[in-house]
Amino acid sequence: MLAQFLQFLLSGLTVGAIYALVALGFTLIFNASNVINFAQGEFVMLGGMLAAYFLRSGLPMPVALALAVLVPAAVGVLMEKLTIEPVKNADVLTLIIITLGVSMIIRGAIQIWLGKGTYSIPAFSGDTAIPVLGAMIATQSLWVLGLTAVAVLALWYFFNRTLTGKAMLATSFNRVASELVGINTNWVLCMSFALSAALGALGGILITPITLTTFDVGIMLGLKGFVAAVLGGMGNGLGAVIGGLLVGLIEAFTAGYISSAYKDAVPFVLILLILFFMPRGLLGAKVTDRV
Amino acid sequence: MKWWARKWLAGVTLAVGAMTASMAAEPIRIGSVLSLTGPAAYLGDPELKTLQMLVDDINKEGGIIGRELQLIHYDDGSDASKANAFAKRLIEVDKVDFIVGGSTTGSTMAMVPLVERAGVPFMSLAGAVVVVEPVKKWVFKASTTDRQAAERVFIDMKKRGINKIALLSDTSGFGQSGKKETEAVAAKYGVEIVANETYGAKDTDMTPQLTKIRNTPGVQAVFIFGFGQGPAIATKNYRQLGIDLPLYHAHGVGSDEFIKLAGPAAEGAYALAPALLIADKLADDDFQKEVVTNYKNRYEARFNEGVSMFGGQAYDNLMIVLDAIKKVGSTDKAKVREAIESTTDFIGTGGKINMTPTDHMGLDVMSLRLLQVKDGAWTEVR
Numbered sequence: 001m002l003a004q005f006l007q008f009l010l011s012g013l014t015v016g017a018i019y020a021l022v023a024l025g026f027t028l029i030f031n032a033s034n035v036i037n038f039a040q041g042e043f044v045m046l047g048g049m050l051a052a053y054f055l056r057s058g059l060p061m062p063v064a065l066a067l068a069v070l071v072p073a074a075v076g077v078l079m080e081k082l083t084i085e086p087v088k089n090a091d092v093l094t095l096i097i098i099t100l101g102v103s104m105i106i107r108g109a110i111q112i113w114l115g116k117g118t119y120s121i122p123a124f125s126g127d128t129a130i131p132v133l134g135a136m137i138a139t140q141s142l143w144v145l146g147l148t149a150v151a152v153l154a155l156w157y158f159f160n161r162t163l164t165g166k167a168m169l170a171t172s173f174n175r176v177a178s179e180l181v182g183i184n185t186n187w188v189l190c191m192s193f194a195l196s197a198a199l200g201a202l203g204g205i206l207i208t209p210i211t212l213t214t215f216d217v218g219i220m221l222g223l224k225g226f227v228a229a230v231l232g233g234m235g236n237g238l239g240a241v242i243g244g245l246l247v248g249l250i251e252a253f254t255a256g257y258i259s260s261a262y263k264d265a266v267p268f269v270l271i272l273l274i275l276f277f278m279p280r281g282l283l284g285a286k287v288t289d290r291v
Numbered sequence: 292m293k294w295w296a297r298k299w300l301a302g303v304t305l306a307v308g309a310m311t312a313s314m315a316a317e318p319i320r321i322g323s324v325l326s327l328t329g330p331a332a333y334l335g336d337p338e339l340k341t342l343q344m345l346v347d348d349i350n351k352e353g354g355i356i357g358r359e360l361q362l363i364h365y366d367d368g369s370d371a372s373k374a375n376a377f378a379k380r381l382i383e384v385d386k387v388d389f390i391v392g393g394s395t396t397g398s399t400m401a402m403v404p405l406v407e408r409a410g411v412p413f414m415s416l417a418g419a420v421v422v423v424e425p426v427k428k429w430v431f432k433a434s435t436t437d438r439q440a441a442e443r444v445f446i447d448m449k450k451r452g453i454n455k456i457a458l459l460s461d462t463s464g465f466g467q468s469g470k471k472e473t474e475a476v477a478a479k480y481g482v483e484i485v486a487n488e489t490y491g492a493k494d495t496d497m498t499p500q501l502t503k504i505r506n507t508p509g510v511q512a513v514f515i516f517g518f519g520q521g522p523a524i525a526t527k528n529y530r531q532l533g534i535d536l537p538l539y540h541a542h543g544v545g546s547d548e549f550i551k552l553a554g555p556a557a558e559g560a561y562a563l564a565p566a567l568l569i570a571d572k573l574a575d576d577d578f579q580k581e582v583v584t585n586y587k588n589r590y591e592a593r594f595n596e597g598v599s600m601f602g603g604q605a606y607d608n609l610m611i612v613l614d615a616i617k618k619v620g621s622t623d624k625a626k627v628r629e630a631i632e633s634t635t636d637f638i639g640t641g642g643k644i645n646m647t648p649t650d651h652m653g654l655d656v657m658s659l660r661l662l663q664v665k666d667g668a669w670t671e672v673r
Contacts, residue, residue, distance in 0.1 A: 118520040129531040211495030256499035
């Protein structure tokens, strides 16, 4: 009984860590621009697909993985420069619709380029599993949890201890005031796209040895990450991480104790309940709009 | 008239005569409704390529019974209700001589009432047994059914003394039909399904289901009925959970793609596949060696991609009708239907086919080969 519980807990935490990375990506861009970037899931897909592609074309693993983070980051910058910045003053809703369009373009381009097939990359340290109290932990799960923790800590350090990070944080609090003290807010917006694309891609690479990847995994991962971000409170970094882990756990326990048929539905039912009863999520800040 | 002029004139007359003769012969119209887009596109794509290749090749050699072949095909977008409308168009507007296709069971069943009423020979490419059971006068299907897959696996299990198994199937049409058939024939082979789990075709983690299976007492083997990436992920999870029972897969995974995806975890797993997928590993005196090698070489040379069992099924089904037309010497629908029904010892990519008035499928259970992954490659278990 305990072994079974532990097994569900572990698989929930592993998937949850990926949702957390996606949710963090949503949070970064939301803070910098109030835009919900629905192309976030496509960065996750890009990470996994590119890693598989680079590995297949014979690059050594570290180079392939680094490229699979850097290329999506560049795509993020391009996306911001080409589609968001030119219409920066448009309505937020318009911008959100633009991100939806971009996600379709990215997905379509990859489908044409790499095809509809399923891709995989080898686990970072073999396929063996470690027994813990009767449950089995795949070593790749440890990589997922460990590197996600590192990414979250690095982000925390960046925002609280570096000037660049503080500039980004300031922009998220008050754009006009930040411009007045000399922060280049265009650059901040650009950075936030690069960072969240890189985070998403990292998630995509980490999870691919476990779940495999195809050109269309971005839709579901993006939506789940969005649920996680809303659950945690849109715009709150810590909330995004907690939200991600919670969504992962809820899914795994639903699949384990009820039926896997419902596991995708549960997070979406959850988001309805949250929007009804706690519209600001678990850790969302109280916002007041100036009228 | 000078002798050379007379000769020249005679030549022209002959040539013109030959041309009008070949133009006068109406082409044989082949109708086809396939799922070229949507979720079942992986079926329709190799099927259409195969049909096009065969039609082109046969026309290059002058067609059959002195007539060219003409392929008229529509894409149902994996939507059964569209298949019905397209079948109507094929029959009433395009006036086809016979129909091949209906990539999915849903599309096929939507077309069946129309072809039955119009009386057009219909070769379905779908998988489920309901297409040919009960027997329908005009409907044939020379391709593997899910029931055969289940029976083939049980035959091997019995040989190994396995009688308590766990079944894991996906929730798509393929998996659910497979689940139903597996449950239906289990008792016949004295096999008891002690754990019965399902997973979504797009699921990325089957650890919870497999944990339940592992904790079920008495399980001697696990049978996974699914297609695409699901079985590969399940195989990985299977090894991660440290389960060391024999693992059987149905006929949806017997490709090199599966080994690539599942990696070292695939080692030792069993799967079913038609001979086509192990063409280069067949013994030289294997009765299917020639036909599968021939088809595989032609397909791979033209499309620069690997063959699949679905393309192979399109080959088998089209060739059976063409053989029937050759036998009758015309495209008279009733006669062609009778000739298809009396197909004997047709060697196709899927096995040896013998149709009878009570069996419109005609494939032997053993025509599916049992494969096992050994040292990272499929090998046939004999």
